[in-house]
Structures are given as structure tokens and as C-alpha cells.
Amino acid sequence: MAALYEGYTLCGLVPSQNRTNSGIQGIEAERDSDHVIITDAFRSVTLYKVSDQKPLGSWTVKQGSCLTCPAVYNAHTKEYVTVSDHKVIRIWKEDDVLLDKTFKATVSSDIWRVHCVAGGDPVVLFQRGAVRLLDTLLSDPQQIVEDFLAPDETIRWSTNIVAETQQFVIFATEKKGDNFLYLQKVEPKVLQRYRLESEDSSYFPLSFSASYRDELIHLLYLYPNGHVYQSVISVWSLGADEGSQTLSLPRNLLLALSVDEDKLNAASALLLDEAHVAVVGVPHPSAGTGKDFLCIWNINFQTLQAGKEIAGKIFGQLWCYSKKLFIPHGKTLSVIPYGCTKSSLASALGKLKQSTIEETRPLVSVPSWNNILHEDKTQPTRTQETRKLRTTRKSQLTPSLTVEQVLELIKTAPVEEVQKEVEGLFSRGDIQDLTQSVGQLASSLVSRSLADTAFYSSTTLAQLVQSQSLCHSMCPDLIQLALEKKDYFLCQLCLQFFPDIPEAVTCACLKAFISMPDSDAEKMNLEPDSLSFMETLTSREHGQVGLQNGFNSSASLEDHSDVTMTKEDEGDKKSPPPEQSCPVVLQKAVLLNEVLQTAYSDDLLLPHLKDLSSQHVLLFLQYLHFLYLKYSQEPQSHGYRSPSVTQIMDWVCLLLDAHFTVLVMTPEAKGLLLNLHSFIKSQVRLFSELGKVEGGLQELQHMKIKQDMGQYSIEVIELF
Known part of the structure; x- marks a missing residue:
């Protein structure tokens, strides 16, 4: 099974004026x-870090020149x-910095x-058609x-493969x-020419894709009539005497x-693995005209495994790197x-048997349906069965429902029955394509819960999420439903x-959590380990007062050099700081x-x-300040699912960027801002010392290490 997850924008484009191409020559993997x-x-x-969606560097040729080849990265020399x-x-x-001042060489042919x-x-x-190592x-x-190549022969596509x-x-x-x-x-140079079979339209393929596996080159190409073909070439079948003849390519x-x-x-097909192909620019089988899909x-x-509608004009370009x-x-x-999971007919039908330790049992000479279904090696006699055992066996003999049957059951059955059948489905050992099953089950449960306010199975949804086979893209309404139900x-x-x-x-989620009444x-019943971490953190007493993680809470007031202090403030300065309490439950x-x-x-x-109110922002900043103080006083490995100091600092900066003007104008935020200013200064000092x-x-x-130091020596090293 394959799935397309939530996408994001890497950069903007500057398409050509006639809008026939995207303005991108190529995308290549880097380090x-x-x-x-x-x-x-x-x-x-331009060099981009994909996860940050930010450019790290850009290089441009001078006016009058143009780039005629996509840039590539040489990992051996770390050069472009x-x-x-x-x-x-x-x-x-x-x-x-400047591309025109770097190395360049002019060759004799285009x-x-x-x-x-x-x-x-x-x-x-x-x-x-000539090939040279750089x-x-x-x-x-x-x-x-x-x-x-012949004078009237033109290259349309090329790639490079290491076998x-x-x-x-x-x-x-x-x-x-x-x-x-x-x-x-x-190396050694051997060239082989193949003739591609022509379509009725005699058009050149719109796109090519090539991959290497099992000592074979797999070539995929898409024609304008929507036909996707594959040709397989053995890399070891090339001989020095074959270069002069043109072979037919099946x-x-x-x-x-x-x-x-x-x-x-404008369409493209790209081979993702041995079983899946990504296609863009081809109409979706069940969507209307005028819509473009990936x-x-x-x-x-x-079979169609996944589809996502793409807004805007598609230019027939598609690249794939690192999933x-x-x-x-x-x-x-x-x-x-x-994401693509390994596909097989057995997994598609839900019949692929999983190996277990119990398979070491000796084989029986005569097949038994009871053994096949329930792996019962022996059956107790009727006289040994109690009423409870007979009830258990009766329930075991009831056949488990398939995924399709459970999906139909979700539409009308009560919560208890749905919960029972989903648990039974998960207990089976022949459900291989768990990602597909979990996504379908979650979507069905959420759809009915949104339509029927009386139906909601928190336990079943939690079980689906904990299977780790579900993501937000597969069921985008799940979190919103949980917020509405206050789950x-x-x-x-x-x-x-x-x-x-x-x-x-x-x-x-943040707005719902922080605006929730303490009562x-x-x-609420939450994850026990995460609760235990907070209980431990809030129950700790102050340790020794000193510089911890670059921050001294007792000296925080000394950092406010730009604030005029009254006599009352000076008296408070001599007293130790009060115990910091958690501002939220x-x-x-x-x-x-x-x-x-x-x-x-x-x-x-x-x-x-920016949609958060000033009261919520102030409360959240107070909690972040509390966390930082606790981490600074007792620096050690923290508990399960505990935020790091870096995450705390990042969120402080985000909140200040989003609400700085409001916070400056809010009188209640003055003391908090001064405290935040002090521990940010402490972090700057810490990193300066580091x-x-x-x-x-x-x-x-x-430093050059002397090889012969002798039996005894005194050496003075001056660093600064």
C-alpha cells in the first residue's frame, strides 16, 4: 500500500511568460x-535545506549568460x-560567493x-552522444x-546509473x-543502441525513469496516450562487438x-520501487475534468493506491529523493x-500468514480446519469442559470479520460492538497491510462520529493511533474531532x-489546552509517564544556588541594568528568590x-x-519560564517526552515575535519580560564561553605535536 502525506512549499517559482514551463531545469540531491x-x-x-524550507546559498551567472545544464553535486570533492x-x-x-570568479573551462563541443x-x-x-569523465x-x-549521433538525431532525455x-x-x-x-x-567504453517500439501516434515518450536492481536496468516511459511501458536491460550483456548494431528493445x-x-x-511517470509508480498530469479515474492530480x-x-489534487498548472515535471x-x-x-509498503497478493487479500514461535509444533498427518483456524493441537473431551470453557470455545469458533465487514459495521453498529470487532481485528495475525486498514478504520470512525454526535469510541481511536500506522494526512479530521469531544x-x-x-x-491544540479550566x-487521565515527569519536576526543591546551565536565578535582578531600582527593590535583591511554582496544573x-x-x-x-490572546500568551510564557528555571537549577537527563532547553527557547522566541507589541503594552507582562531578558542574556554568556x-x-x-618529548619535559601552551 502507498500513501501521500501532507505536503509543504519549498520555494516559489518564476515561470516563463508563456507559462509553458515551470522555470526549473532540474533538481538534484546534495550532501x-x-x-x-x-x-x-x-x-x-540555489541550495535548499528541505526540512527548514530555506535557501542556504545561491549563485548566479552574469547578465548575458544562461545556465544550460542542471547543477550537480560531487560528493567526493564537495563541489558543484x-x-x-x-x-x-x-x-x-x-x-x-561570486560564480563568475570561480573555476571555469571552455570545451570544444556543446x-x-x-x-x-x-x-x-x-x-x-x-x-x-560522446561521454567523458569530468x-x-x-x-x-x-x-x-x-x-x-546522426545530424538530424536529437537527445531528449538522459541519466546516469552506477551498477x-x-x-x-x-x-x-x-x-x-x-x-x-x-x-x-x-569505463571501458562500450556503446549499445536500441530501437524503441513506436506507438500508433509515433510520439516521443513524455517522460523516462530508470533504476537499477538485481543486476538489471529497469526503464519506465510514459507515452502521450497514457500507456506506461517498462523495458529491462542486463548491464552485463554488453559486448564490445555489439556497438555497431541496433537491437530491438522489448x-x-x-x-x-x-x-x-x-x-x-504535460505528464510524467516516476518509478518509486519495484511495485509502485508515481504519475502526475494524468486525469484521476474518479475525478472530474479540469483537475490535476498526483x-x-x-x-x-x-490499482490506484493514493491520490492528491494539485492546485495550479502542472508542467509535467516530477523528481523523487529520499521518500x-x-x-x-x-x-x-x-x-x-x-510511503510505500511491500505489496503482495496475500497481503492485499489479508491472507499472508505471520510466522510465530508456535509454528515449531509438530505437523499433523491429517489437515484439520480447527487446527488451521485456531491452532488447537488437542481438544478436551466434552466431559472435561465446564460451562465457562464451552462459552469460550463457542466465541472462538465464531469467524472473525474482515476489514471490509468491520467498515460496514462501523456505519450502523453501536459503540460497544464496534470496539469489540476492531480489537478482534487487531488480534488477528493475518492482517499484513496494517497502514491501509488503520487509515480506513480511523476515517470511518471519525466520519460517523462527526455525523452522529451520540457515537464516539475513544478507546478504539486511541488503539488505532497507538498502532503507529496512522498519520494526520490519512485522517485529517481526527484531532479536530478529539478537540470537539474534549478527548x-x-x-x-x-x-x-x-x-x-x-x-x-x-x-x-495549544489554544484548547491553555484555555481549559483547571477544574x-x-x-483528565493522561499518559502516566509524562504525568510522572511533571510530578517529579514540580516536587523538587531548589538545590545549591549557583551558576547552572549559564543561569543564576539569584542574580537575575542584577541583569536589569537599564531599570531604575527603588530602595524597596534593593532590599528585595538581598533576599533569596522565592520558590518558582508551576503556573498551570x-x-x-x-x-x-x-x-x-x-x-x-x-x-x-x-x-x-498571533490568534492567541494576550492572557494566554502571558500564561504560556510564564510556563516556559518555569520550565527553564527548573532545567537550569537541576541540569540532568529529563523524563519521558520532556521538552529540551532548545525547544523551550525556540518557543519563547516565537511567542515574543508574534506578540511583542502587545506584551510591551501589557503591564502584567513587565516583570516576566525582565526575567526572560535575564535568562536570554545568560544563554548568550554561556554560548560565548563555550x-x-x-x-x-x-x-x-x-598545534604541531612534537614526536620526541624525551623522558621528562615541561611545556607551556598559550591559547590567547
Whole structure:
């Protein structure tokens, strides 16, 4: 089963004036799974950290030049490589500021692409079909490169694959309506040409996708009529004597997607794994016309697994890195995470048997339906059975309902019966596709609960969330339902287990938690370990008064150098600070801790934080101040699901950014702001001292170590 999760915007686009393309030439992976480099169709290359949705660097060629090749990242040298004006190779590092002042070399022939994949060296593909390793080409940039293609033959697509220790460059060409595929082994150089079978329309494929597994190259291509084909090529079948002949490339039809009367113009198909294909720009089977979708199809069973409507114009471009799909549409580039589980017919039907320890039992000579269904090795005699045992056996002989039957049951059955059947479903050992089953069950339960106010099964929903096979994208109304029902235990579980909660939902939870009356909060039953942590934290007495984690609570008033102190204040300064008490009840504090640990993006969270009232912001800041003081006084490993100091500081900054003007104008916030100012200054001092220590350690590391020290020596080291 496959699923598309909640997406987010990585950056804006500047499409061309005629709106025929997105303005992006290519997206390539960088140093790790969280960094990509994006080359626009004009003059710029930008490095992005995907999780932060922020650019880390950007490089632009001068006016009059243009980039003609997507930039790639060479992991061996930690350098970026691109091509401008078809013939100028440019190489630079991340700390370089101006692209025009970095290394560049002009070659003798036009370049089509530079390719570089993990585990391989950069290779250059020229427009006439020649292939060179980048290092070999740079040793003599003006070397003559051969022409492999006919004068009227044009490259339409290319990629680079590393198979074991060999590098291969694959590119597809078009010549007067005929389509060809070239497989080039880089070292030793072996080139093989294949002819692609033509469709009735004789159109060139809209998109290609290639992957390597099991010593085979799997090529996927989509035609304008919606047909998706796959061809398989063995990389070890290439021989030096085969390069002069053109071979026929067999193909298999994987999907025959339905299209409108008009042929597809902007669409793309991408192979995700051996069983799933992502398709964009093809009409959804059950949606109306005029809507664009991103879909994941299972090619083994010809089934649509997941679909997401995409707003704005689709340009037929799609990239995939680290379980994330990158799709430009309208004026934005979106990142959509996805998940694919291993598919089989047995798991699709819910009949795949799980291995257990009990399978070590000896085999019986005659099959028994009772043994197969219930794994009963022996059966007690009727005279040994009590009334209770007979009742138990009768319930065991009742066949368990399938997922489809339980889904139908949820629509009409009472809460108790639904809860019983869902528990029975989870106790079975033949439910393999748990992600699909949990998502369907949760959606059905939430839909009925929203339609029927008398129906609500908190225990069943909590069980589904705790299975860790559910996320917010699969059931987006679950948290809102829990808030309406004031089921804060379920809210806590969702905050713990859901990795994709939107910032608007996080703020809705925060507003509900902090505005809850204390009397209602004290009646709640929450996760025991998180309650135990808060009970321990609030019951601790002050330890020794000193500098802990860079902060001394007794000296906090000394930091207010810009505040005129009265005699009464000076008298208070000499007395020890009072014991800091938690401004909220324990149950409310536990729920606020869950909010602090939820993933978010600053830019998306700030607008929603502004909806909080000044009283709620003040109370939340007081609680954050309390947490920081407790952590500073007793720095040690904290309990289960406890927020870190960094998370506390980040939320303080977010709240101050969102409500600074209101807080400055609120008299009740004056003392709190002064206290926050003092511990922020202490953090600055702490990191300053840590920076000095780091500098000293670096100096020690860079010092030249004398090899012969003798039996006794005295050495004086001056760091500053």
C-alpha cells in the first residue's frame, strides 16, 4: 500500500511568460537526504535545506549568460558543477560567493548534461552522444570529441546509473519519428543502441525513469496516450562487438491510464520501487475534468493506491529523493512525502500468514480446519469442559470479520460492538497491510462520529493511533474531532505519534489546552509517564544556588541594568528568590509539553500564534519560564517526552515575535519580560564561553605535536 502525506512549499517559482514551463531545469540531491540543489531555467543555482524550507546559498551567472545544464553535486570533492552557454563548465564550492570568479573551462563541443550520482564520478554527455569523465575532460578541455549521433538525431532525455563498480550513461534520442535508446558504459567504453517500439501516434515518450536492481536496468516511459511501458536491460550483456548494431528493445505494458480525447501534453511517470509508480498530469479515474492530480499506482495489481489534487498548472515535471516527491505547479514548488509498503497478493487479500514461535509444533498427518483456524493441537473431551470453557470455545469458533465487514459495521453498529470487532481485528495475525486498514478504520470512525454526535469510541481511536500506522494526512479530521469531544488523552497520543501535524492544528491544540479550566484539567487521565515527569519536576526543591546551565536565578535582578531600582527593590535583591511554582496544573503542563515537542516551521507557525490572546500568551510564557528555571537549577537527563532547553527557547522566541507589541503594552507582562531578558542574556554568556572553549580546543588540535618529548619535559601552551 502507498500513501501521500501532507505536503509543504519549498520555494516559489518564476515561470516563463508563456507559462509553458515551470522555470526549473532540474533538481538534484546534495550532501544528504535533507539538501537539494535547484537550477532554474535562467541564471541561478540555489541550495535548499528541505526540512527548514530555506535557501542556504545561491549563485548566479552574469547578465548575458544562461545556465544550460542542471547543477550537480560531487560528493567526493564537495563541489558543484554546471554548464553555461552550452560550452563553459563551471565548478565552485559552497563558501564561494561570486560564480563568475570561480573555476571555469571552455570545451570544444556543446554539452547536453553533466551527471553525478552517489558512488560515482561526474560524467559529461555531449549533444552528439560522446561521454567523458569530468576529470578526463578537464585535463584537456579542447580535446576533440566524437559524434555518435546522426545530424538530424536529437537527445531528449538522459541519466546516469552506477551498477556495482561500473558507471552507465543512458540517453534517449529522436530521429524523424523514430525513437532510440543508448546505453554507454563509461569505463571501458562500450556503446549499445536500441530501437524503441513506436506507438500508433509515433510520439516521443513524455517522460523516462530508470533504476537499477538485481543486476538489471529497469526503464519506465510514459507515452502521450497514457500507456506506461517498462523495458529491462542486463548491464552485463554488453559486448564490445555489439556497438555497431541496433537491437530491438522489448517492452511490457504496465499501465494503460485513461486520458481525455486529447493526448497528454504535460505528464510524467516516476518509478518509486519495484511495485509502485508515481504519475502526475494524468486525469484521476474518479475525478472530474479540469483537475490535476498526483497519483501512486501499484503496477503489480493495476490499482490506484493514493491520490492528491494539485492546485495550479502542472508542467509535467516530477523528481523523487529520499521518500519525497518534488513537483512544480502554479507558482510554487511543493514537497510531498510518501510511503510505500511491500505489496503482495496475500497481503492485499489479508491472507499472508505471520510466522510465530508456535509454528515449531509438530505437523499433523491429517489437515484439520480447527487446527488451521485456531491452532488447537488437542481438544478436551466434552466431559472435561465446564460451562465457562464451552462459552469460550463457542466465541472462538465464531469467524472473525474482515476489514471490509468491520467498515460496514462501523456505519450502523453501536459503540460497544464496534470496539469489540476492531480489537478482534487487531488480534488477528493475518492482517499484513496494517497502514491501509488503520487509515480506513480511523476515517470511518471519525466520519460517523462527526455525523452522529451520540457515537464516539475513544478507546478504539486511541488503539488505532497507538498502532503507529496512522498519520494526520490519512485522517485529517481526527484531532479536530478529539478537540470537539474534549478527548485530550487522544490529542496527546496524536501529538506523540503523528509526524505531519500542520501548524494550524498545532496552534488549535495549544489554544484548547491553555484555555481549559483547571477544574476540567485535573479530571483528565493522561499518559502516566509524562504525568510522572511533571510530578517529579514540580516536587523538587531548589538545590545549591549557583551558576547552572549559564543561569543564576539569584542574580537575575542584577541583569536589569537599564531599570531604575527603588530602595524597596534593593532590599528585595538581598533576599533569596522565592520558590518558582508551576503556573498551570500538572495535566495542562503535560499537554503543553507535547505541543513544545511537535515539529513545525517558523514561517507557517507564526501567523497562527498571533490568534492567541494576550492572557494566554502571558500564561504560556510564564510556563516556559518555569520550565527553564527548573532545567537550569537541576541540569540532568529529563523524563519521558520532556521538552529540551532548545525547544523551550525556540518557543519563547516565537511567542515574543508574534506578540511583542502587545506584551510591551501589557503591564502584567513587565516583570516576566525582565526575567526572560535575564535568562536570554545568560544563554548568550554561556554560548560565548563555550565558543572560547571551542576555540581553545581547536588551537590544541591544530598545534604541531612534537614526536620526541624525551623522558621528562615541561611545556607551556598559550591559547590567547
